[in-house]
Amino acid sequence: MGELLVDLVAWMSDLPQGWIYFLILLVAYGENVLPPIPGDMIVVFGGYLAGLGRLDVTMVVLLSTLGGAAGFMSMYGIGSKLGTAILTPDRFRWLPKKRMLAARAYLARWGYGLVAANRFLSGLRSVISLSVGMAHKPIGPTIFWATVSALVWTILLTVAGFYIGENWEVVGEYLRGYGEVVVILMVVFVGVQLTRFWLNRQIPEDAVGDES
Secondary structure: OOHHHHHHHHHHHOOOHHHHHHHHHHHHHHHHHOOOOOHHHHHHHHHHHHHOOOOOHHHHHHHHHHHHHHHHHHHHHHHHHHHHHHHOOOOOOOOOHHHHHHHHHHHHHHOHHHHHHHHHOOOOHHHHHHHHHHOOOOHHHHHHHHHHHHHHHHHHHHHHHHHHHHHOOHHHHHHHHHHHHHHHHHHHHHHHHHHHHHHHHHHHHHHHHHHO
16 A cells, blocks of 8 residues: 555544544545545545444445545536636646546547546546536536446445455555556557547548549
């Protein structure tokens, strides 16, 4: 486990139940706004504590879902406010512009399907929410699908922590590998789309040349 996660887990273990619930909510929210926060693993740990009887599994799922959906909509609001200015090369340099372009390509193809899948696209969640905001997608369907995505993903993580027990941190290894695969597939997809776009632009020119 990363040092930040170790510190959080050690701290959470000594907190009263109410404060643990609050921390789960806070981390689930912050993970969308500050991606280095290990939100998924805190949810898994919450499931583990529920398995020990220290927490209620329904509350872990509910608070994690609420925090995740609220975090998504916060980034959506920022994207909606700033628009395409986010992609200006000399501004917001800390943002992963390549991933944001990839998210826009996904959004153009799959629409709300991307919002529904965002929790399963590790490493892309923040850029997806920003991109959806930049596209000014209607807020109602966005909230609905962001919440559904957070709920399904949270249930899976909580159940994993609940049943795996003391080996709950093993889930992190699978999540890291899963995230790497997602990023690779994203890069391949964008590469294919850019190649197709370039080829489609060349075809009319070649056709005109043949006719002359």
